[in-house]
Structure formats: structure tokens, C-alpha cells
Amino acid sequence: MNLSQLQENFEALAADDPLWTVLSDNAKRGGKWDLEEFYATGRAVIDDLESRLEKCGECLGGDAAIDFGCGVGRLTFPLSQRFRTCYGIDISRSMVDFASTQNEAPTVRLSRIQRPGSISSRTHRST
Numbered sequence: 001m002n003l004s005q006l007q008e009n010f011e012a013l014a015a016d017d018p019l020w021t022v023l024s025d026n027a028k029r030g031g032k033w034d035l036e037e038f039y040a041t042g043r044a045v046i047d048d049l050e051s052r053l054e055k056c057g058e059c060l061g062g063d064a065a066i067d068f069g070c071g072v073g074r075l076t077f078p079l080s081q082r083f084r085t086c087y088g089i090d091i092s093r094s095m096v097d098f099a100s101t102q103n104e105a106p107t108v109r110l111s112r113i114q115r116p117g118s119i120s121s122r123t124h125r126s127t
Contacts, residue, residue: 003091003113006091007091007092007113010090010091010092010094010095011092011093011094014092014094014095014098015094017029017030017031018071018072018094018095018098019031019033019035019038019072020032020033021071021095022038022071022072022074022095023038023041023074035102038074039073039074039077039102041074042073042074042075042077042078043077043078045074045075045078046060046075046078046079046082047078050082060082061082061083062082062083062084063083063084063085064083064084064085064086064087065079065080065082065083065085065086065087066086066087066089067079067086067087067088067089068089069089069090069091070088070089070090070095070096070099070110071090071092071095071099072095072098072099072102073088073098073099073102073103073108073110076088076099076108076110077102077103077104077105077108080105080107080108081105083107084107085107085108085109086105086107086108086109087109087110087111088108088109088110088111089110089111089112089113090110090111090112090113091112091113092112093112095112096110096111096112
């Protein structure tokens with residue numbers, strides 16, 4: 001499978017059910033994810049990561065984070081609370097567009113891969 005095929009697959013999945021495409025729970029298939037519940041799962045993952053790092057004497061935070069394959073921003077948004085800038089990058093325009101509608105953080109920069117070897121210069125961000 002090449003990058004173009006992968007992009008087509010994710011566009012089709014995102015058009016059908018973007019939240020389920022990111023977090024596949026059969027009970028939530030068909031648009032049954034509640035937005036708050038969905039995004040709460042991402043906050044829990046990042047909270048857990050932060051807790052584990054703290055136990056090792058490390059902190060989760062700093063200048064920048066990259067969420068490659070960010071989808072609809074499930075992990076990007078909670079990461080943005082810990083980093084000065086958080087870059088979410090995805091292959092799917094539909095996923096990045098959806099994430100843009102949910103983004104409330106001025107520190108989030110969302111972009112998509114337009115073709116093999118390039119990242120869109122267009123940055124999606126809530127204002």
C-alpha cells in the first residue's frame with residue numbers, strides 16, 4: 001500500500017465515522033461516541049503518561065511536542081496543555097479539519113501531509 005492509498009482509506013473512514021476511526025470501540029461504532037467522553041479518553045492517556053514519567057523522575061512538558069498521526073486531536077489537545085506548542089500532523093484532511101473544529105488551544109498547530117515527502121504549509125488553528 002502506498003501513501004496515496006493510505007490517505008484514501010483514512011479519508012473514507014473519516015467521512016464515515018472519524019471518532020471511531022481513531023478509537024475503535026465496537027459499542028461506539030456508527031457515530032455513537034459522545035465528544036466529551038471521546039476526548040476524555042485522550043486526557044486520561046496523557047495523564048497516565050505524565051504520572052509514569054514523574055515516577056521515573058521525568059516531566060512531560062517543554063517547548064514543543066509532535067503528535068504524528070493526530071487524527072482528530074484526541075492526544076494533541078491534552079499534550080498542548082503541557083507544551084508551549086503542540087504540532088498535530090495527519091494524512092487525512094477530514095481528520096485535521098475535524099480537529100480544527102474542536103481546537104480551543106492557541107498553542108496547537110494542525111497540519112496534514114499533502115503528498116509523499118511533504119507536510120501542508122497550511123496550518124489549521126482555532127482563533
